Amino acid sequence: MTDRYEQINDYIEALLKPRPDNVKRLEAYAEEHHVPIMEKAGMEVLLQILSVKQPKKILEIGTAIGYSAIRMALELPSAEIYTIERNEKRHEEAVNNIKEFQLDDRIHVFYGDALELADAVHVTAPYDVIFIDAAKGQYQNFFHLYEPMLSPDGVIITDNVLFKGLVAEDYSKIEPKRRRRLVAKIDEYNHWLMNHPDYQTAIIPVGDGLAISKKKR
Amino acid sequence: MTDRYEQINDYIEALLKPRPDNVKRLEAYAEEHHVPIMEKAGMEVLLQILSVKQPKKILEIGTAIGYSAIRMALELPSAEIYTIERNEKRHEEAVNNIKEFQLDDRIHVFYGDALELADAVHVTAPYDVIFIDAAKGQYQNFFHLYEPMLSPDGVIITDNVLFKGLVAEDYSKIEPKRRRRLVAKIDEYNHWLMNHPDYQTAIIPVGDGLAISKKKR
Numbered sequence: 001m002t003d004r005y006e007q008i009n010d011y012i013e014a015l016l017k018p019r020p021d022n023v024k025r026l027e028a029y030a031e032e033h034h035v036p037i038m039e040k041a042g043m044e045v046l047l048q049i050l051s052v053k054q055p056k057k058i059l060e061i062g063t064a065i066g067y068s069a070i071r072m073a074l075e076l077p078s079a080e081i082y083t084i085e086r087n088e089k090r091h092e093e094a095v096n097n098i099k100e101f102q103l104d105d106r107i108h109v110f111y112g113d114a115l116e117l118a119d120a121v122h123v124t125a126p127y128d129v130i131f132i133d134a135a136k137g138q139y140q141n142f143f144h145l146y147e148p149m150l151s152p153d154g155v156i157i158t159d160n161v162l163f164k165g166l167v168a169e170d171y172s173k174i175e176p177k178r179r180r181r182l183v184a185k186i187d188e189y190n191h192w193l194m195n196h197p198d199y200q201t202a203i204i205p206v207g208d209g210l211a212i213s214k215k216k217r
Numbered sequence: 218m219t220d221r222y223e224q225i226n227d228y229i230e231a232l233l234k235p236r237p238d239n240v241k242r243l244e245a246y247a248e249e250h251h252v253p254i255m256e257k258a259g260m261e262v263l264l265q266i267l268s269v270k271q272p273k274k275i276l277e278i279g280t281a282i283g284y285s286a287i288r289m290a291l292e293l294p295s296a297e298i299y300t301i302e303r304n305e306k307r308h309e310e311a312v313n314n315i316k317e318f319q320l321d322d323r324i325h326v327f328y329g330d331a332l333e334l335a336d337a338v339h340v341t342a343p344y345d346v347i348f349i350d351a352a353k354g355q356y357q358n359f360f361h362l363y364e365p366m367l368s369p370d371g372v373i374i375t376d377n378v379l380f381k382g383l384v385a386e387d388y389s390k391i392e393p394k395r396r397r398r399l400v401a402k403i404d405e406y407n408h409w410l411m412n413h414p415d416y417q418t419a420i421i422p423v424g425d426g427l428a429i430s431k432k433k434r
Contacts, residue, residue, distance in 0.1 A: 003220070004221065004222040004223075005222040007382065007385045008222060008379060008426075012422060015407060015408065015411045016411070017412075041420075044420075049269060051431055052372060052429070052431065053269050053270075054370075162225060165221045165224065167228060168224045168225045190232060194232045195234075201265075202261040202264070203258075203261075205222075206423070212262075214269065
């Protein structure tokens with residue numbers, strides 16, 4: 001029996017318009033070097049929600065090679081994007097890629113661990129959107145640390161909240177143990193987020209799962 | 218092998234907060250009387266996108282018993298909702314339900330076929346959001362007819378664009394023929410919409426599939 005989740009994802013991807021060549025080169029590079037960039041269908045939904053929101057300032061936690069920051073900047077021609085990356089090599093690649101796309105006037109990359117950069121990042125707060133796409137085990141810490149920098153009508157978006165669908169299965173027997181703990185951590189984050197007293201969250205089962213959290217009025 | 222699409226949908230639904238009792242009564246009524254209201258996970262995503270958008274005026278094509286219009290009005294306390302229903306019994310039920318929720322000051326129900334009511338509906342245009350959720354075979358006609366009434370930054374949302382995932386399968390052997398033709402019609406709509414010169418669309422694989430279409434800038 002084909003996996004309907006995969007089948008539907010493939011159907012949607014087949015409907016997507018081709019991206020510009022330079023974006024496709026970045027996607028090919030990521031695939032070749034096993035850089036976990038966002039799934040295509042998930043990226044389109046993220047960009048469409050941002051297009052509806054029209055944020056002026058976005059904070060991204062987890063730049064990787066700059067793929068999502070570049071796609072967001074291309075989608076939102078007047079937005080400023082601040083993005084954090086702790087891995088030296090990725091940071092370097094991101095800075096080069098952003099220059100190549102001539103977006104270095106609007107995408108600002110912080111080099112360091114997001115758990116230690118709050119003061120520096122606070123200088124350019126508030127942010128209309130905060131996009132959490134870094135170490136899965138730290139999601140709640142990132143939320144605690146940066147949520148106060150969200151503008152009143154702001155939106156916090158978290159990627160990978162379905163972890164390949166594993167959070168929805170009986171993950172008690174997943175091996176290795178480290179992976180099982182990560183699935184449990186994300187499942188815990190989902191329950192915590194969906195019951196957060198100040199936020200209303202919807203989980204979108206696209207790509208690897210997007211959580212859209214908005215401050216309650 | 219469990220169907221991951223269903224498994225993930227069940228996971229998300231289990232995380233949802235309980236709705237108010239009167240909403241749950243409406244859901245129970247719909248289930249008992251086989252009224253096709255929106256899936257829970259899909260409704261939450263729709264409401265979250267509307268919460269991000271904050272439309273002042275919404276046009277809904279396909280009221281049924283008023284469930285979606287009521288949920289949208291409860292989510293957006295200052296929005297006006299205009300909704301069209303051609304089935305006499307459903308229209309009556311919708312009007313009663315809306316009254317029971319004391320929302321008849323903000324939800325306005327047109328009785329008739331949406332293909333014949335454009336002039337009447339045009340009186341209260343433009344609309345910030347148009348929600349297409351009626352006869353599946355008429356989607357393109359509804360789009361043509363009402364798209365001109367969309368406000369410049371408006372969003373058109375179409376429900377049921379995945380038709381239980383059937384558009385993503387080989388539907389050439391689906392029986393009965395009428396159902397096969399309907400799947401083909403929705404598949405055709407998806408291709409037409411994704412390639413529309415004036416609109417950018419993202420398909421969200423939640424519930425029965427939501428297409429979010431926004432005018433290109």
